[in-house]
Amino acid sequence: MTAPKRILIVDDDAFIRRPLEFILREEGYQPATAADADEGLRAVESCPPDLIFLDVMMPGKDGLTWCAELKGDPRYAGIPIVLLSARGQERDRERALSLGAAEFLTKPYSPHELKRLVGELLGRG
Amino acid sequence: MAQWNRTDRMLYAKLVYYGPALGGKTTNLRVLHHVTDPNDNERLVSVNTADDRTLFFDLLPFDLGSVLGYKVALKLYTVPGQVRYDATRRIVLAGADAVVFVADSDPTRERDNRQSWDNLQKSMQATRLDPAAVPILVQFNKRDLPGAASMAAMESWFGLASGSGVPAVACEGAGVLETFLAASRLMLERLVAIAEPQTRRSLDAGDLAAQLHASFAPYLARRAEAGGAGVKSPSGSAPIVLESSDLLESAVASSVVLGEQLADEHGRASRLSREAESLRRLSDALRTTGTSFERTALLDAALTAVVTTLGAAGAAFGTLEAGGRVRLERSAGRDLAPLGDDASLAALLERMFTAPGPSVVDDLKLEVQEAVGAAPGLRALAVIPVEPRESASLLVAMPGPDGAFADVDVRFLATLAGHLSVGLEKVRMYEELRAHRDRLEEVVSDRTRSLRRAYDELKSVDAMKARFLANVSHEMRSPLTVIISASTFLRDYEGDPSERAEMASGILTASQSLDGLIDGLLRVARLDAGDDAVLEGVAPADIVAEALTAAGALETTHVVLDPGLAPVPAVPARLARALANLLDNARKFDPSTEPVELHVAPCLLGRPGGAVVGVVFAVLDRGPGLAEGDEERAFAPFEQGGDPLTGKPSGVGLGLYEARAIARRHGGTVLYHPRLGGGSEFRLSIPVETAAAPIVKEARGA
Numbered sequence: 138m139t140a141p142k143r144i145l146i147v148d149d150d151a152f153i154r155r156p157l158e159f160i161l162r163e164e165g166y167q168p169a170t171a172a173d174a175d176e177g178l179r180a181v182e183s184c185p186p187d188l189i190f191l192d193v194m195m196p197g198k199d200g201l202t203w204c205a206e207l208k209g210d211p212r213y214a215g216i217p218i219v220l221l222s223a224r225g226q227e228r229d230r231e232r233a234l235s236l237g238a239a240e241f242l243t244k245p246y247s248p249h250e251l252k253r254l255v256g257e258l259l260g261r262g
Numbered sequence: 263m264a265q266w267n268r269t270d271r272m273l274y275a276k277l278v279y280y281g282p283a284l285g286g287k288t289t290n291l292r293v294l295h296h297v298t299d300p301n302d303n304e305r306l307v308s309v310n311t312a313d314d315r316t317l318f319f320d321l322l323p324f325d326l327g328s329v330l331g332y333k334v335a336l337k338l339y340t341v342p343g344q345v346r347y348d349a350t351r352r353i354v355l356a357g358a359d360a361v362v363f364v365a366d367s368d369p370t371r372e373r374d375n376r377q378s379w380d381n382l383q384k385s386m387q388a389t390r391l392d393p394a395a396v397p398i399l400v401q402f403n404k405r406d407l408p409g410a411a412s413m414a415a416m417e418s419w420f421g422l423a424s425g426s427g428v429p430a431v432a433c434e435g436a437g438v439l440e441t442f443l444a445a446s447r448l449m450l451e452r453l454v455a456i457a458e459p460q461t462r463r464s465l466d467a468g469d470l471a472a473q474l475h476a477s478f479a480p481y482l483a484r485r486a487e488a489g490g491a492g493v494k495s496p497s498g499s500a501p502i503v504l505e506s507s508d509l510l511e512s513a514v515a516s517s518v519v520l521g522e523q524l525a526d527e528h529g530r531a532s533r534l535s536r537e538a539e540s541l542r543r544l545s546d547a548l549r550t551t552g553t554s555f556e557r558t559a560l561l562d563a564a565l566t567a568v569v570t571t572l573g574a575a576g577a578a579f580g581t582l583e584a585g586g587r588v589r590l591e592r593s594a595g596r597d598l599a600p601l602g603d604d605a606s607l608a609a610l611l612e613r614m615f616t617a618p619g620p621s622v623v624d625d626l627k628l629e630v631q632e633a634v635g636a637a638p639g640l641r642a643l644a645v646i647p648v649e650p651r652e653s654a655s656l657l658v659a660m661p662g663p664d665g666a667f668a669d670v671d672v673r674f675l676a677t678l679a680g681h682l683s684v685g686l687e688k689v690r691m692y693e694e695l696r697a698h699r700d701r702l703e704e705v706v707s708d709r710t711r712s713l714r715r716a717y718d719e720l721k722s723v724d725a726m727k728a729r730f731l732a733n734v735s736h737e738m739r740s741p742l743t744v745i746i747s748a749s750t751f752l753r754d755y756e757g758d759p760s761e762r763a764e765m766a767s768g769i770l771t772a773s774q775s776l777d778g779l780i781d782g783l784l785r786v787a788r789l790d791a792g793d794d795a796v797l798e799g800v801a802p803a804d805i806v807a808e809a810l811t812a813a814g815a816l817e818t819t820h821v822v823l824d825p826g827l828a829p830v831p832a833v834p835a836r837l838a839r840a841l842a843n844l845l846d847n848a849r850k851f852d853p854s855t856e857p858v859e860l861h862v863a864p865c866l867l868g869r870p871g872g873a874v875v876g877v878v879f880a881v882l883d884r885g886p887g888l889a890e891g892d893e894e895r896a897f898a899p900f901e902q903g904g905d906p907l908t909g910k911p912s913g914v915g916l917g918l919y920e921a922r923a924i925a926r927r928h929g930g931t932v933l934y935h936p937r938l939g940g941g942s943e944f945r946l947s948i949p950v951e952t953a954a955a956p957i958v959k960e961a962r963g964a
Contacts (some may be wrong), residue, residue, distance in 0.1 A: 138599055150740065150744075152744040152768040152771060152772065153744055153747070153769065154744055155748075155761075155764060155765070156744070156747035156750070156751045156765060157747055158754065158769065159751050159755065159757055159765075160747070160750065160754075161753055163751075163754075163755045163756075163757075179794035193614070213670065223739040223740050223743075224736055225733070225734045225739075226732075226736075230612045239351055243739070244739040244742070244743040245739055245742040245745075245746045245747075246739060246743065246746075247746065247750075248746070248750040248751070248754075249750075
C-alpha cells in the first residue's frame with residue numbers, strides 16, 4: 138500500500154476548510170490546511186502536496202495570483218490546482234484555466250463531485 | 263392732333279399761328295383765307311376783346327386737295343398775342359400739328375419777340391406738345407419796315423439755323439403762301455413719319471413737295487394773276503365780328519376750364535398710373551418679404567415707393583415713444599430725424615403721430631414759423647398711421663417751395679400704409695412662428711436630454727441590479743457551501759463528537775448569515791417600493807437608544823447627546839435603522855479599541871429658500887475613512903467597502919444607501935466628512951420642521 142496522497146486546502150474561511158478536510162481524511166487522503174497564500178506556500182515548501190484546493194477570494198494574495206506563481210515555479214508547476222470560487226462567472230473560469238489550473242469549481246460544490254474530481258486528478262478510480 | 267380717317271381718306275390737321283401781339287398773325291390768316299376761299303364760303307371769325315386789342319379766334323377749313331392719297335383738311339388758328347391771354351393761348355395751341363411763329367422785324371420789338379418765343383416753348387411744354395414731333399416754322403414779317411432787324415439778327419433771337427426763317431410782308435401778301443406751304447410740308451412730313459404703320463401703308467407718299475406744289479398751283483397762279491404785288495388784305499371779306507364779347511369770353515373761359523380739366527385728368531391719369539406702379543412694386547416687395555420676412559426690406563420698399571411716387575423729399579417709418587419723442591426706424595430720401603431736434607417741430611410731430619387718422623400740414627412755415635429753420639427746404643408734412651396700437655406711422659415730407667399733398671396723395675399713402683401694415687403683421691407672425699419653432703427645438707432637445715438621462719439612469723439601475731445579483735449570489739454561496747459540506751459530512755461520515763459539534767455550529771452560523779442577508783434584501787425592497795409611513799414626534803434620545811440596541815453597539819459607543827433637543831418628526835424604527843447602519847459600519851471598519859462616538863446636536867440644513875433648523879446624528883470612528891473620490895460612491899446601493907480584517911466585502915453593500923434613503927424620507931440626508939485626526943464622520947441630519955413634504959421617491963443616478 139502506497140502512502141496516502143497529500144492534499145492542501147487553502148481558504149480563509151475555517152467553516153469552509155473544515156468539512157472539506159474531514160471528508161478528504163475520511164476518504165483516505167492526507168489533507169493539510171492553510172488560511173492564506175503565505176501559509177500555503179510554507180506548507181508547499183515544507184512538504185509538496187499532490188493536489189491543492191485553492192480559494193480564489195482571499196485576504197492578502199488572492200488565489201489566482203498565487204496559482205500563477207506556483208505554475209511559474211518549475212518545482213511546483215506539476216502540482217494540479219483546483220480553484221474554488223464564490224463567483225461563478227465564465228470569465229473567471231477561463232482565466233483560471235488559462236493560468237494552468239486543473240479545474241475551476243464554483244461554490245457551493247457538492248462533496249461527492251469533489252471526491253470524484255480528486256480521484257480523477259490523482260489517478261484513482 | 264392729326265386724325266387720319268382711312269375710310270374717307272381724309273387727314274384733319276391743325277396749324278397754329280403764334281407770335282407777339284400785332285406781329286401779323288391775323289393778317290397772314292386773312293390773306294390765306296382770301297386766296298384759298300375767294301368766294302368767302304367759309305367765314306373768318308374774329309372776336310373783339312374788351313380793350314381795343316383784337317383777339318382773333320380764327321377757323322379756316324382749308325382744302326389742300328389730294329396729297330398722299332388723302333384729302334387734307336387744315337384748321338388754321340391764331341392765338342391772342344397779348345401776354346395776359348396765356349390760358350387761351352394754351353387751349354388754342356393744344357393738339358397743334360405744326361406752329362408758325364410770326365416774328366415782328368421791328369427791332370424795337372426784340373423783347374416782345376423773345377418773350378413770345380419763350381412763351382411758346384412754355385405753352386408747348388404745358389400742353390405736352392413734343393417740340394421734336396411738332397415742327398415750328400418762323401416767319402420774319404414786316405420785312406418792308408425801314409430799319410428792320412437783319413434776318414441774321416432775328417435768327418439769333420430765336421437760336422435758329424441760318425436761312426431757316428421765311429421773310430414776309432404779310433399786309434402785302436408777300437411770303438404768306440410760301441410760309442404756309444413750307445409749314446404744311448414740314449407738318450405733313452412729320453405726320454407721315456409718326457403715322458401708325460397701318461396708316462402709313464395706305465399713304466401714297468411719293469414726292470411730297472411735288473404733290474404739295476401741285477396742290478398749291480392754283481393758288482399760286484391766282485396770286486400771280488393779281489399782279490405779283492401780292493394779295494391785298496383784307497379786301498371784300500370782312501370778318502364776322504361778334505360784338506357780344508362777354509359771351510365769347512365766357513365761351514373761351516369755359517374752354518379754358520375744360521382744357522385745364524382735361525390737362526388735370528391727364529395728370530391724374532398719369533399720377534394714378536405712377537401710384538399703381540408704386541403699389542405694384544410694394545406688392546412685389548411684399549411678395550419678396552413673403553419668403554424672406556425681413557422687416558427692414560419691407561419698410562425700405564414702402565418708403566422708396568413713397569419717395570419715388572410722390573416726389574417727396576423724404577419718407578420715414580417711425581413710432582411715438584413714451585415721452586412723446588418720435589423715433590424713426592427706417593427712412594428713404596432725406597433724413598427726417600433732425601426734425602425732432604427742434605422743440606416746436608417735435609411737438610408738431612407728436613400731435614401728428616397721435617392723430618387718429620392721416621394728418622397733413624400743408625405749409626410748415628405757417629404752422630411752426632420759428633422752427634422752419636430746422637427744416638430747410640421742406641414745405642409740407644404728412645403722417646399716416648400704419649399700426650395705430652404701436653403709434654407707428656409713415657412720415658412724409660414734401661420739398662419746398664411748391665411741394666404739397668393732394669387728396670389723391672393722401673389716399674395713396676393710406677393705401678400704402680394698409681399694405682405695409684399687412685406686411686408688418688406677416689413679418690411679426692413669421693417671427694413669432696420662428697421663435698415658437700426655436701422654443702420647440704429647445705423643448706425637444708430638453709426632452710431628449712431628460713430621456714437620455716432617464717435611459718442612462720435605467721442603464722445604471724440595470725448595471726446595479728446585475729451587480730446586486732452577483733453580490734447577493736456571492737454572499738449566499740459561501741454559507742451554502744458551509745451548509746452543504748458540513749451536512750454532507752454529518753450524514754455520510756462518523757467523525758468524532760467534537761468534529762460533529764463543529765460542523766453543526768458551522769451550519770448554524772451559515773444559516774444565520776443567510777437569514778441576515780434575506781432580512782437586508784427585504785428592507786431594501788421596502789425602501790425601493792416606498793411606503794406611506796406617518797411621521798410622529800419622537801425624542802432624539804429614543805432614536806439613539808433604539809439604534810444602539812439594533813446595532814448591538816451599546817457597550818462600544820460613546821454618546822454625546824445635546825440636552826434639551828426638541829422631538830423630531832420621524833418614523834422611529836426607520837430612523838433608528840439608518841443610525842444603526844452607521845454605527846454598524848463604524849464598528850466594522852474601526853480596528854481601534856477606541857469607542858465609536860455618536861454626537862447628537864441641533865444644526866442648520868441648507869435649503870433653496872434658506873436654512874432650516876434640524877438635528878444631526880454624527881457617527882465618528884477611527885477607521886480608514888473613505889478614499890478621496892469614493893465619498894459619494896459609498897452611498898450607491900450594493901457598493902461595499904472591503905472588510906479591513908479579511909479584505910472580503912462584508913454585508914450586501916446597502917448600509918449607507920439605506921441610511922441615506924431613510925434620512926431623505928425624513929427631509930434630510932447623510933453626508934460623509936473625513937474625521938480630523940483620521941477616521942470617518944457620517945452625519946445624518948433631518949429637519950425639525952417638515953413644512954416641505956418629505957421626498958417620497960428617491961431620484962437615482964444623475
